[in-house]
Amino acid sequence: MKRHAAELLTRDPERFFHHDRVFLNNPVVMQGMGLAPLVVLATSGQNALMLAVAVALLLTPSRMLACLLSRLFPLREEHPANAELEKKLLPRSILYSGSAAVVYLAAYPILNRLFGVSLLVLGIYLPMLVVEPLLTYRFGRVQETMKKAVSKGIRITVGYGLLLLLLGCVREWLSAGTVFGHVLSRPVPVSYTHLRAHETDSYLVCRLLLETTTFSRSLKNLQKTLCLKEF
Numbered sequence: 001m002k003r004h005a006a007e008l009l010t011r012d013p014e015r016f017f018h019h020d021r022v023f024l025n026n027p028v029v030m031q032g033m034g035l036a037p038l039v040v041l042a043t044s045g046q047n048a049l050m051l052a053v054a055v056a057l058l059l060t061p062s063r064m065l066a067c068l069l070s071r072l073f074p075l076r077e078e079h080p081a082n083a084e085l086e087k088k089l090l091p092r093s094i095l096y097s098g099s100a101a102v103v104y105l106a107a108y109p110i111l112n113r114l115f116g117v118s119l120l121v122l123g124i125y126l127p128m129l130v131v132e133p134l135l136t137y138r139f140g141r142v143q144e145t146m147k148k149a150v151s152k153g154i155r156i157t158v159g160y161g162l163l164l165l166l167l168g169c170v171r172e173w174l175s176a177g178t179v180f181g182h183v184l185s186r187p188v189p190v191s192y193t194h195l196r197a198h199e200t201d202s203y204l205v206c207r208l209l210l211e212t213t214t215f216s217r218s219l220k221n222l223q224k225t226l227c228l229k230e231f
Contacts (some may be wrong), residue, residue, distance in 0.1 A: 034134040034160055037125045047122070048168025050115050052161035054126060057107035058100060059135055059160075060153030066099040066138070067149040074143040089140060100130035101124040133158065179191040211223060 034055075042048040073088040073095070080088075100206060104127065111119055111126075119126065134156070138144065144152075169179045177185045 031135065034132060037122075037132070038160075038164060041122055041125055042164050042168040042171065043171040043175070045165065045169045048164040049180075050111070050119065050122060051126075051165045052120075053114065053166075054107070054111055054129060055134070055160055056104050056157050057110060058129055059157045060150060061107075062096075062100040062103040062130075062188065063149045063153040064146065065103060066096045066136075067144060067146055069095045069099060070139070075141065076143065076169055078142045084120070085140075093136070094141040096136040097131050100132075100135045104130050140200065148177070 037051060041051055070092050075084070075088060075092070173179050173184055177183060211216045
């Protein structure tokens with residue numbers, strides 16, 4: 001562990017765990033953000049790759065644009081008064097989703113050039129990313145700086161992309177015995193006597209991911225407690 005990270009863990013363990021958006025505080029596992037496209041679309045490595053590239057092109061640029069525009073209606077405090085929320089939440093939400101929509105229009109030609117008609121597999125979930133909480137959840141939070149928007153945007157993109165690729169490859173391997181079309185093993189036949197038709201191995205992986213969300217939150221709280229006792 002780097003010295004800076006060790007000092008941060010010693011002084012403020014809660015901030016340390018909050019800072020790590022890749023492993024310890026992954027937005028999908030810990031907060032359930034981006035769960036719908038992940039569960040529905042990440043059924044193969046190719047689908048997961050397309051979705052990961054789309055998120056990479058959308059998340060950080062839209063967050064940067066929204067950071068600039070939302071300064072017209074800034075939230076100065078972490079817990080603002082109700083009157084301020086009623087006045088600013090609606091325009092801020094429009095700015096964040098609008099920023100994502102503008103970036104999506106610019107990113108779609110790039111995605112189309114990279115993947116062509118394969119993008120049709122993602123269906124409506126691709127344009128629905130513009131209102132995905134993974135991209136827009138900051139509209140109700142305190143105003144962030146541009147540096148923080150870029151830093152957190154990149155870390156969230158990496159964390160979400162890694163989980164997408166991992167889940168997509170595992171589900172493809174379990175269901176078809178392949179990863180990105182390369183045969184690794186023969187698919188294991190599923191007995192309908194013991195397993196309902198919709199509960200194939202790949203979908204059991206998603207059910208396991210949903211169950212680990214609650215467990216991960218409990219584990220995070222336990223880690224904080226242990227760190228406080230140790231230091």
